[in-house]
Amino acid sequence: MNPFTPVYHLQPGKVRAEFFRLLPISLFVVAFGAAFGLAASQAGLSPLQSILMSTTVFAGASQFAALDMWGTQVSVLPLVAVVFAINSRHLLMGASLYPMLRELPVGQRYGILLVLTDANWAVAAQDYQNGRRNLEVILGGGLVLWLAWLLGSLLGVYFGGLLQDPQALGLDMVLGCFLLAMALGGKKSPRVLVAWSVAALASMAAYWWLPPNTHVVIGALAGGVVGYFWLEGSKQP
Amino acid sequence: MTIETTALGTLALIAIMAVVTLATRFGGVFLMSFVRISPRIESFINAMASSVLIAIIVPMAWEGDAGARLALLTTAVLVLLIRKPLPAIALGIATAALVRYLG
Structure with a gap:
């Protein structure tokens, strides 16, 4: 190995700090988890199966989509396609x-990716844009989000009736508002604004005309192409 | 191919979902380990990273109801004005709840 390769050391204290930094947003994740637990019970999953799915899959949108396909039997290929399409944003993240x-050493590199999800990634990405290297939030923030998702799923399975209508409380907008706040808190240069405009147009085009659940990846890649041709520091695209 | 949702079949389906999702969590990093990071690739990655959020939010706003749109608008305005994410998010959510209550 190249002795000049810089090494990233995960700091335990910072991992703990990031755990608590994402605790407030995790409380909302509990509410979402409860909605999933309730929906899973209604779709016919046993409590243990619902919890197992939340523990091992830990990707809310794809879990809800899977419930839509649940019956006395489930077609495997469509299930794989939908779960892959919805979660393909993880590839880009x-x-x-x-x-x-x-x-990072390989074990840690893939280890912290086990709990990679939208919210902790958004914080890490925003910090990176602002010149701060923060992989601790992937681990610490990911753990608190994962625990919240499990706790919520448990509550939903056993006390589902408590939260009949999360939409009425605006809880379906938690992730959207959070991600928007992260996006707008990052660095805004003309280049970024052009990338955003292209991403917005491409994602809407994909939303209308391409297969369902492809719009995030299409929009993000389109924004990336702007970056590929327009380097930081150069004036012209 | 279909799998019956017996106890064992459901376990198999959950395992399939878990493996597919794990592949998406690991896959991007794995593929990048074969790519040489030039300034151009780094610029692609950075522009793509901030575009992910936009590509999630814009269709969400488009398909959403008035509550969803005003929630996002409230958060956007507040985060640009006061530069504090938590109050901006909280007031955005409250806006969605209020608009739906009134509507």
């Missing part, structure tokens, strides 16, 4: 962290 992740 992971790739975007690669400049930092490559400095």
Whole structure:
């Protein structure tokens, strides 16, 4: 190994701090988990199966989509396609962290990716844009989000009736508002604004005309192409 | 191919979902380990990273009801004005709840 390769050391104290930093948003994740637990029970999953799915899959949107396909039997290929399409954004999120992740030992690199999800990634990405390297939030923030998802699923399975209508409380907008706040808190240059406009147009085009659940990846890649041709620091695209 | 949702079949389906999702969590980083990070690739990655959020939010706003749209608008305005994410998010959610209560 190249002795000059920089090494990223995960700091336990910072991992703990990031755990508590994402605790407030995790409380909302509990509410979502409860909605999933309730829906899973109604779809015919046993309590243990619902909890097992939340523990091992830990990707809410795809879990809800799977419930829509649940019956006395489930077609495997459509299930794989839908779960892959909805979660394919993880591919891009992971790739975007690669400049930092490559400095971790392989075990830690893939270990912290076990709890990679939208919210902790959004914080890490925003910090990176602002010049702060923060992989601790992937681990610490990911753990608190994962625990919240499990706790919520448990509550939903056993006390589902408590939260009949999360939409009425605006709880379906938690992730959207959180991600928007992270996006707008990052660095805004003309280049970023052009990338955003292209991403917005491409994602809407994909939303209308391409197969369902492809719009996030299409929009993000389209925004990335702007970056590929328009380097930081150069004036012209 | 279909799997019956017996106890064992359901376990198999959950395992399939878990493996597919894990592949998406690991796959991007794994593929990047074969790519040489040039300034151009790094610029692609950075633009893509902030575009992920936009590509999630814009269709969400489009398909959403008035509550959803005003919630996002409230959060956007507040985060740009006061630069504190938590109050901006909380007031965004409260806006959605209020608009739906009134509507």
